[in-house]
Amino acid sequence: MVVYHPTAAKSPEVETTVYVMTVGQYFVDMFLPQFLATTLLIPIRLLDRSIKLMYPFHALPRKAGASAEESLLAKPGSLTQMINAFRHPSKDKILLILIMMLNFSAVLLAPFPSESIAVRLHGCEEGRRNIDNCALSLGLSPYLAKATLALLALTLVLIVSISIILKNWRYGVFSNPWNLGGLASLSTNAAMRAIISSFAGTEKVFGRATLNVLSSARFQLQYWDDDIEGRSGYGICPRDKQAALTETPKSASSPNTSRVTGRVFARPHHFPTPALSYWARCLFLAFLSGTLTLIVYYQSGYWTNSFETFMDSEDLGVRFLFTSIGVIISSFWEAFFSGVAIVSPHRILAASLQIARNSVLLELAIDAFTGVWAGIRRRDFYLATVAVSIITSNFLPIILGNIPSALVHTHIAHEICAWIAVALLSLMMMVLIGSFFVSWPNMPVDPGTIAGSLYYLDSTIIKNFEGPSTLEPKERDSKVREMDLLYTFGQLKDKSNKTRICVYTLGKEGGP
Numbered sequence: 001m002v003v004y005h006p007t008a009a010k011s012p013e014v015e016t017t018v019y020v021m022t023v024g025q026y027f028v029d030m031f032l033p034q035f036l037a038t039t040l041l042i043p044i045r046l047l048d049r050s051i052k053l054m055y056p057f058h059a060l061p062r063k064a065g066a067s068a069e070e071s072l073l074a075k076p077g078s079l080t081q082m083i084n085a086f087r088h089p090s091k092d093k094i095l096l097i098l099i100m101m102l103n104f105s106a107v108l109l110a111p112f113p114s115e116s117i118a119v120r121l122h123g124c125e126e127g128r129r130n131i132d133n134c135a136l137s138l139g140l141s142p143y144l145a146k147a148t149l150a151l152l153a154l155t156l157v158l159i160v161s162i163s164i165i166l167k168n169w170r171y172g173v174f175s176n177p178w179n180l181g182g183l184a185s186l187s188t189n190a191a192m193r194a195i196i197s198s199f200a201g202t203e204k205v206f207g208r209a210t211l212n213v214l215s216s217a218r219f220q221l222q223y224w225d226d227d228i229e230g231r232s233g234y235g236i237c238p239r240d241k242q243a244a245l246t247e248t249p250k251s252a253s254s255p256n257t258s259r260v261t262g263r264v265f266a267r268p269h270h271f272p273t274p275a276l277s278y279w280a281r282c283l284f285l286a287f288l289s290g291t292l293t294l295i296v297y298y299q300s301g302y303w304t305n306s307f308e309t310f311m312d313s314e315d316l317g318v319r320f321l322f323t324s325i326g327v328i329i330s331s332f333w334e335a336f337f338s339g340v341a342i343v344s345p346h347r348i349l350a351a352s353l354q355i356a357r358n359s360v361l362l363e364l365a366i367d368a369f370t371g372v373w374a375g376i377r378r379r380d381f382y383l384a385t386v387a388v389s390i391i392t393s394n395f396l397p398i399i400l401g402n403i404p405s406a407l408v409h410t411h412i413a414h415e416i417c418a419w420i421a422v423a424l425l426s427l428m429m430m431v432l433i434g435s436f437f438v439s440w441p442n443m444p445v446d447p448g449t450i451a452g453s454l455y456y457l458d459s460t461i462i463k464n465f466e467g468p469s470t471l472e473p474k475e476r477d478s479k480v481r482e483m484d485l486l487y488t489f490g491q492l493k494d495k496s497n498k499t500r501i502c503v504y505t506l507g508k509e510g511g512p
């Protein structure tokens with residue numbers, strides 16, 4: 001489009017400026033910046049999750065050992081882990097602090113490009129602000145563009161710093177420890193077994209009494225020798241055996257079952273992670289339904305009010321707001337997936353007897369892509385469905401950011417984005433509603449920590465796993481499969497008449 005600018009009030013000479021808006025520039029305005037920012041967020045979240053999962057096994061091999069707070073009781077990705085890292089900063093925690101900063105900067109970066117790059121209008125006649133009498137060009141918002149560049153620079157510095165630290169970062173395990181078998185093989189030390197055995201019958205007080213006992217001890221990942229039992233091995237050991245066992249939690253009243261069962265019928269029902277709790281799911285369901293209602297109401301266009309005026313104003317902040325809503329939704333799905341993934345082996349075991357490959361050797365799915373494959377492979381289709389929801393939620397910031405109407409956007413692009421968002425949000429609501437019909441095992445303790453996972457392991461399983469802790473993954477798995485045992489998850493009454501909820505083993509004959 002050509003715009004004429006008179007050079008003088010009485011002069012016929014004019015200055016001509018030509019503005020050209022190509023299809024590529026239009027794509028840059030609508031999708032490219034948000035796509036790049038969202039794409040960057042995906043691997044950063046994966047790196048963040050991986051580092052936080054392995055941090056306890058990085059802290060445990062230190063000469064001085066590690067406190068229970070940063071090892072056995074540390075829940076990867078939790079708010080508590082974040083607060084502890086900043087409250088007690090040290091050289092060993094610098095990587096944890098940097099990855100948290102990187103994740104935060106990537107989340108902040110996601111909505112900024114939606115407002116930083118935009119199509120500008122030129123030569124519009126006063127009172128007739130429409131495409132017919134305006135020239136279009138791709139432009140920048142100076143302040144937001146500078147903020148975006150600052151966040152990009154910070155992200156780059158953090159990535160480089162983390163890469164340098166990871167080059168020399170070590171952890172004291174020979175294979176992925178985040179499966180029931182891996183943690184069992186690291187807990188065969190007699191003192192550790194005594195601590196785990198003391199958990200029996202403490203479901204109702206684990207969060208207070210048992211955790212308080214552990215919090216006063218330090219633990220170390222090391223080779224150990226037991227002169228009394230004539231055994232040796234490699235795994236987690238309390239630094240001060242006497243201090244760790246000074247107190248043992250008092251037994252609580254056992255749930256309403258008096259026999260071994262493959263299912264858990266105890267009441268009241270406990271959900272293992274906050275993301276799986278009723279209130280968290282109901283709150284997020286309300287947020288999804290509110291966002292869906294808002295989009296449908298805006299699309300109907302029946303009423304003209306302050307909301308419609310705000311959405312159509314093209315002021316700074318409209319696209320930013322909707323892009324931020326997309327980031328919030330994808331962040332919740334990440335937390336929800338983590339909860340579903342950590343419980344997946346226990347759900348499978350609570351449903352029926354399983355061989356080692358389908359139970360104690362199932363590795364934790366740490367991202368959506370491995371979650372889809374893991375869900376299909378282990379026939380946990382709800383896990384696979386949640387993983388697919390995460391993958392689709394990663395595109396929501398792009399789609400939601402283009403729902404607010406703009407003069408410079410074609411109506412068809414606006415309609416497509418709006419109704420794709422409606423479809424995705426509707427499917428996500430169905431997946432979330434489906435969680436209320438899934439049989440979740442009663443788990444009074446969060447299995448997302450090392451201590452929480454060990455809480456659910458029967459002493460017989462731990463004893464069976466002596467030796468594999470120093471083996472490579474394939475060799476370890478082969479040795480465990482050769483045991484030819486069946487596993488289940490439920491309530492088990494031991495010889496001292498204490499009842500506990502745990503994973504225990506059954507022989508081929510079906511006897512305990």
